[in-house]
Amino acid sequence: MTMSGTKVSGTKAIIERCQSLFDDLHFTAAREWKTAKSGRKVIGYMPIYVPREIIHAADMLPLGVLGGGDQLEVIHGDAYYQSYICRIPRSTIELGVSGRLDFVDGMMFPSICDVIRNLSGMWKMMFPDVYVRYFDVPQNYADDIGGSYYVGELAELRDDLGKLRGSPITDDELRNSIEVYNENRKMVGELYDFRAKTPWQAPAAEAYLVLRAGMVLPVEEHTALIADYLAAAKAEKRPMRDNCRIVLTSVFCEQPPLNLIKSLELAGCYVVDDDLLLVTRWLTEDVPTDGDPIQNLADAFLHHSESTAAKYEPNQAEKGQYLVRAVKRTGAEGVIFAAPSFCDPALLDRPMLQNVLSEANIPYIAFKYAENSGQMQPIREQAGTFADSIKLWSAA
Numbered sequence: 430m431t432m433s434g435t436k437v438s439g440t441k442a443i444i445e446r447c448q449s450l451f452d453d454l455h456f457t458a459a460r461e462w463k464t465a466k467s468g469r470k471v472i473g474y475m476p477i478y479v480p481r482e483i484i485h486a487a488d489m490l491p492l493g494v495l496g497g498g499d500q501l502e503v504i505h506g507d508a509y510y511q512s513y514i515c516r517i518p519r520s521t522i523e524l525g526v527s528g529r530l531d532f533v534d535g536m537m538f539p540s541i542c543d544v545i546r547n548l549s550g551m552w553k554m555m556f557p558d559v560y561v562r563y564f565d566v567p568q569n570y571a572d573d574i575g576g577s578y579y580v581g582e583l584a585e586l587r588d589d590l591g592k593l594r595g596s597p598i599t600d601d602e603l604r605n606s607i608e609v610y611n612e613n614r615k616m617v618g619e620l621y622d623f624r625a626k627t628p629w630q631a632p633a634a635e636a637y638l639v640l641r642a643g644m645v646l647p648v649e650e651h652t653a654l655i656a657d658y659l660a661a662a663k664a665e666k667r668p669m670r671d672n673c674r675i676v677l678t679s680v681f682c683e684q685p686p687l688n689l690i691k692s693l694e695l696a697g698c699y700v701v702d703d704d705l706l707l708v709t710r711w712l713t714e715d716v717p718t719d720g721d722p723i724q725n726l727a728d729a730f731l732h733h734s735e736s737t738a739a740k741y742e743p744n745q746a747e748k749g750q751y752l753v754r755a756v757k758r759t760g761a762e763g764v765i766f767a768a769p770s771f772c773d774p775a776l777l778d779r780p781m782l783q784n785v786l787s788e789a790n791i792p793y794i795a796f797k798y799a800e801n802s803g804q805m806q807p808i809r810e811q812a813g814t815f816a817d818s819i820k821l822w823s824a825a
């Protein structure tokens with residue numbers, strides 16, 4: 430795989446490259462992509478889902494903006510939000526006011542919660558020269574209600590980005606982008622399958638960093654990166670630990686610190702599935718590349734998309750079943766709920782999801798974090814005790 434003209438191979442080299450992309454809060458890779466050709470534009474998006482295909486079809490780079498992590502000191506951002514809420518809006522504001530996103534031509538704010546909704550309005554006032562879109566998705570999955578509404582939203586986004594580019598987005602451009610993202614999702618699926626089968630060969634922190642690189646790299650490059658990582662990870666022999674297997678959930682918006690993900694495995698828990706960076710696998714089937722591309726994207730969202738706590742589930746009997754299915758599919762032995770502090774979408778659903786797991790006799794634990802949580806010892810102790818108890822129960 431070639432990144433910035435350099436051949437990178439072996440898991441160590443690939444992960445070092447991904448780590449440097451992860452650490453770079455000035456988004457140098459995206460800046461370089463933009464300046465490599467005149468007229469290029471970059472559209473930022475926040476978690477958890479936007480149709481990146483439409484941005485790509487406008488020849489623009491979709492850039493995942495996922496807060497400031499544990500390296501960014503939030504100075505100005507604290508003045509805009511209550512100090513007790515989650516950290517991602519405050520650190521995102523910090524990224525904006527400190528000039529780290531000054532090369533971004535547009536920002537999309539998906540409808541995940543009121544915090545992000547408010548951030549979209551604030552962004553409009555703070556950065557009046559930037560295209561800002563609050564991207565609403567349907568809460569009703571009937572084709573003639575939510576479906577037609579969503580087709581309208583997608584068409585509007587397509588028109589807006591066409592105007593920003595200076596020429597309309599054609600159907601063929603959209604079909605090409607759909608194909609490119611189908612390929613990317615396929616490779617992400619292979620990465621997740623590989624980790625679920627042999628988690629010692631693809632540690633959770635590595636899988637995360639590889640996935641996270643896709644937030645800043647062009648999608649074609651990211652697909653190649655995953656393929657190279659998989660080839661390298663399969664070729665290496667790594668020791669298998671006596672860890673239990675868990676599904677990590679509620680981590681779909683504000684990102685947990687990388688050390689938290691590492692700590693879970695060090696404490697004895699292999700992560701075999703998670704809801705991190707769901708934008709990379711929100712759609713669960715290939716989107717058709719024939720017919721009306723906007724209709725196809727809308728149909729995929731309505732009928733072939735990931736169930737999560739972040740998505741409205743009209744059928745109460747279905748509520749939480751995706752977690753039970755994830756446990757069965759991956760052979761997991763338990764679930765860890767790790768939600769950002771004050772995250773309404775994650776924390777309001779948690780009791781219902783826990784009930785579903787209790788009924789299915791699936792053990793779970795729960796804790797909260799912030800993207801800049803530094804003290805991992807309590808989490809390591811909880812996760813370690815959880816892993817030990819799973820082994821004791823399963824041996825009994």
Ligand code: SF4
Nearest residue numbers: 515542682683772773
């Ligand atoms: S972490 Fe939760 S509450 Fe905070 S912005 Fe994200 S979804 Fe909203």
